[in-house]
């Protein structure tokens with residue numbers, strides 16, 4: 001594996017899942033693989049799990065890590081080309097990527113969607129500029145349209161808990177006070193289909209995700225119908241893709257509560273975190289034994305370590 005930005009970078013999903021469970025069982029088996037290698041973690045946006053789990057994964061492989069909160073601790077970065085840089089942005093992405101690529105053997109990048117210009121966000125400009133100018137492998141730590149390390153951890157979690165070969169996995173939209181990106185639901189739907197699950201996506205009308213991410217999933221506008229027989233419920237808010245970046249609903253009937261969970265086949269509750277309690281999910285559900293959100297977050301180390309191991313092996 002060279003870069004990791006999407007499920008498309010995985011050649012064989014069942015094989016890499018097996019590898020992930022080996023790493024989960026023996027996290028220090030490859031502690032010399034990354035010796036004298038450096039991982040740079042660049043954050044254009046906030047992070048808790050990604051920051052800590054990716055550093056831990058790199059350290060389990062013997063790598064050094066450097067973390068930079070770009071825009072806060074570094075110079076503000078200009079990402080456009082041909083721009084007269086007479087504003088507040090002091091450094092161009094072309095030099096920044098080139099320089100960081102000389103200090104690091106692998107670079108992880110977090111850069112959320114701006115949610116204003118759909119074409120710009122869906123072109124994944126920041127990731128592709130880093131791939132072009134850094135000259136080293138690039139790992140998405142949530143970009144504009146995807147969060148593959150999260151989705152990989154989500155699939156590991158489903159494999160850990162599933163009781164049937166082809167579980168019914170329901171991705172449900174839920175209300176939120178702010179406009180959030182489509183990255184997490186895009187990746188989750190795409191990976192869950194790739195894993196061969198029976199995938200249902202439920203949301204109010206107008207919240208349809210970009211079709212290439214949900215291909216192979218069933219879209220069901222009736223949330224209660226979607227929940228019937230579910231083995232896993234994955235809640236997430238996202239803003240509209242069609243009316244790009246807009247909040248079209250804050251309907252609290254979509255908040256996942258015990259009534260919703262009673263419709264399922266004793267489903268496990270999942271969320272990528274951070275989660276707004278009593279907006280996305282009721283306290284009763286997230287605090288119940290059905291909730292696997294903490295184990296899901298624990299699996300972020302496993303997904304990151306599996307990806308970094310594969311990249312290190314190809315260096």
Ligand code: SN0
Pocket residue numbers: 142178180181183184272273274276
């Ligand atoms: C991010 C998102 O993409 O939805 C990161 C999830 C891993 N979530 C948020 O930005 C939540 C912010 C909030 O105000 O709740």
